[in-house]
Amino acid sequence: MYPTRSNARKPKFRALSDVLEYGGSARKQEAADAALGGLMQHARTLQTLQDALARTLPPAMSQSCRVANLSGDTISVLCNHPSLGARLRQMGPSLINAWRLAGFACSALEVRIRPGLPADKEVIPFRRDPLSAGAAEALSALENEINDEGLKAALARLRQSANAD
Structure with missing residues (x-):
């Protein structure tokens, strides 16, 4: 008889707020604090990587690029246009070197295109014409x-x- 898929262990995805508030893998307060502390540390890490990216790129480019994640030794960067993505890939070695100088052991750059990043959108002020x-x-x-x-x-x-x- 063949094994059924229902026997396979399926990952359960939950919102972090559910885990912290209602229990789950983080039932005790110490475990909840540890989970939240890990997220805060990851956010600080991403901000440090973003700061190094902004120092390395020209100002016009750095406004349209954002560090998305650090997974293993790969840093993912979002940019808002394919031509910008190509330029980031060309600058990959210098970016990796800048991140290494900032204290991160990274060896790969992943560039993803995401049109319409918030920094790319221009805020148009609302102007109402006066009534006659x-x-x-x-x-x-x-x-x-x-x-x-x-x-x-x-x-x-x-x-x-x-x-x-």
């Missing part, structure tokens, strides 16, 4: 006609903002 004098008069007339106090207050604020611009 005719629209302000119509709002005032409507404000005088209605009985609902909440709606009256909202119309008054809208009319006042038209006068402020």
Whole structure:
């Protein structure tokens, strides 16, 4: 008879908050603190790697690249454009050397393309065109006609903002 798949051990994936809050492999407080401490240490490690990356790359490039992970001796870097990824791969030896000088034993660079990293997106400020004098008069007339106090207050604020611009 052949072994069934149900006998195979399947990994269970849980959110870290569930493990820390409800138990699981980290049932005791000391174990929970150790798990959280490990995550914090990994986050500090990634930040140190990011700082070394930013010092090595030109400023325009460093804004569009981010250290994603350190797994074994491989450092994963996300960038927002394929041409930037190609340039990062070319700079691989100098980046690995910079990370080694920062105290990390790494020997491989993995570059992944992820369009639209937050640093790449430009923040467009919201700008509302001012209301015309005719629209302000119509709002005032409507404000005088209605009985609902909440709606009256909202119309008054809208009319006042038209006068402020």
